[in-house]
Amino acid sequence: MVDLYEAMSTLRAVRRLKPDPVPAEVLGRVLQAAAWAPTGGNVQPFRIVAVKQPALKQGLGDLYHAEWHEYSKGHIAAMPGMREAAREQMAKMLKAGDYLASHMAETPVILVFCFNPDYMAITDSGLGRPSIVGGGSVYTAVQNVMLACRAEGLGCVLTTLLCHKEQAVKELLDIPADWYTCAHVPIGYPVLKGHGPISRRPLDKLVYSDQWAQPFTE
Ligand SMILES: Cc1cc2nc3c(=O)[nH]c(=O)nc-3n(C[C@H](O)[C@H](O)[C@H](O)COP(=O)(O)O)c2cc1C
Secondary structure, eight states, X not given: OOOHHHHHHTOOOOXXXXXXXXXXXXXXXXXXXXXXXXXXXXXXXEEEEEEOOHHHHHHHHHHHHHHHHHHHHHHHHHGGGSOHHHHHHHHXXXXXXXXXXXXXXXXXXXXXXXEOGGGOOOTTTTSSXXXXXGGGGTHHHHHHHHHHHHXXXXXXXXXXXXXXXXXXXXXXXXXXXXXEEEEXXXXXXXXXXXXXXXXXXXXXXXXXXXXXXXXXXX
């Protein structure tokens, strides 16, 4: 099995996924990883709808395609002003994103992560800025799922564009009124190499020592 640090450092977005089914025991292990995630007060205020039925995946795929089209338009418009390396990277991402948008319905499983804010102690609500703490009780599970996929040789990508269409997704999947959606993760075996090198800011741009902007020392 892949080493944990190797898994984390190669966990890139994999948007080209084969339609081949994911064996039930493999999917079971991936979902168990979600259940192990820490959540505020250990309440586990998330649920996952594992969508496998073709008609439901088609419904999600159609909704996703429209959202992706809108989203990518903005990036395409910004590309001429980008530096070459960034432009090339963006072009690659958009191509892979186009593939996912056109093939979402064919991926074997789409995990829809739902949450119920009534069960969350959202300690940063009412601060006059976007609240983010509640997400910490769901995205830990999302990350566990993605690492488990990496360990299983499955590709996946965390997507959120479908949140724009939350009501339609809720109706499609029969999600109750007091539950909401925050991540949609298509899973499948990769068409190409799958996971691999990632490009991230170096540590000294992300971590400070003691006070803001003080260079980090180990
Ligand atoms: C909160 C969040 C939302 C994202 N939403 C989408 C999405 O809707 N569609 C998509 O194709 N990728 C989405 N991504 C994937 C990111 O674009 C991707 O992780 C990032 O560009 C880094 O790519 P890499 O891991 O391949 O280096 C999302 C990632 C995160 C963390």
